[in-house]
Amino acid sequence: MGRHLSKFVERIRRYLRVTRAAGIVRRYFVMNGFDGAMTMLGITLGSWAAQVENAEIIVLAGIGACIAMGVSGFSGAYMAEKAERERHLKELEEKTNNHVDPIQYEASQFISVFVALVDGLSPVLTAAISILPFAFTLWKLVPISIAYPASVLLTLATLFVLGAYLGKVAKETMWFYGAKMLAAGLVTMAVIYIVETML
Numbered sequence: 001m002g003r004h005l006s007k008f009v010e011r012i013r014r015y016l017r018v019t020r021a022a023g024i025v026r027r028y029f030v031m032n033g034f035d036g037a038m039t040m041l042g043i044t045l046g047s048w049a050a051q052v053e054n055a056e057i058i059v060l061a062g063i064g065a066c067i068a069m070g071v072s073g074f075s076g077a078y079m080a081e082k083a084e085r086e087r088h089l090k091e092l093e094e095k096t097n098n099h100v101d102p103i104q105y106e107a108s109q110f111i112s113v114f115v116a117l118v119d120g121l122s123p124v125l126t127a128a129i130s131i132l133p134f135a136f137t138l139w140k141l142v143p144i145s146i147a148y149p150a151s152v153l154l155t156l157a158t159l160f161v162l163g164a165y166l167g168k169v170a171k172e173t174m175w176f177y178g179a180k181m182l183a184a185g186l187v188t189m190a191v192i193y194i195v196e197t198m199l
Helices: 002-019 022-049 055-096 102-138 144-169 174-198
Strands: none
Touching: 002 022, 002 102, 022 055, 022 102, 022 144, 022 174, 055 102, 102 144, 144 174
């Protein structure tokens, strides 16, 4: 099992090198992970303001958002990436007079699906983290009064981690990038609060 996994990981790395798609994968992961976290932050704060006491409503709303973001992200990224890869292959065929290394075709097909999976799954992952406290409420482990602040804190922590990851990629101060991403979440919370007090 470990040997097969190691081979699969090495295959992914090889295809990423061939297609030079590592940067694209990172961008999709962070951007769409950010979208998933922010979407759940909006759902959580809106439900909290409306004093929703039924955790099932929030969980179902969150799952619905996860499915929508996942399907939209996967299908959109797959079509866009496939089009880009096909264009790149045609350019290579013209330059090499149809003597393109077969690995280019393999890598293009694989990376189109891989990028789409990252795009579709990253918002689902971050949103699922935010939903978790409400799932605990459904399982009678914590009251909903605890689930709300716990969800908000988990979401903010997720945003910080995403920012810190960007800092690592940029080879800059990780906590500074994390703080900037966290600030985006706090500003969103402030805007939502202002809008809700005006209603």
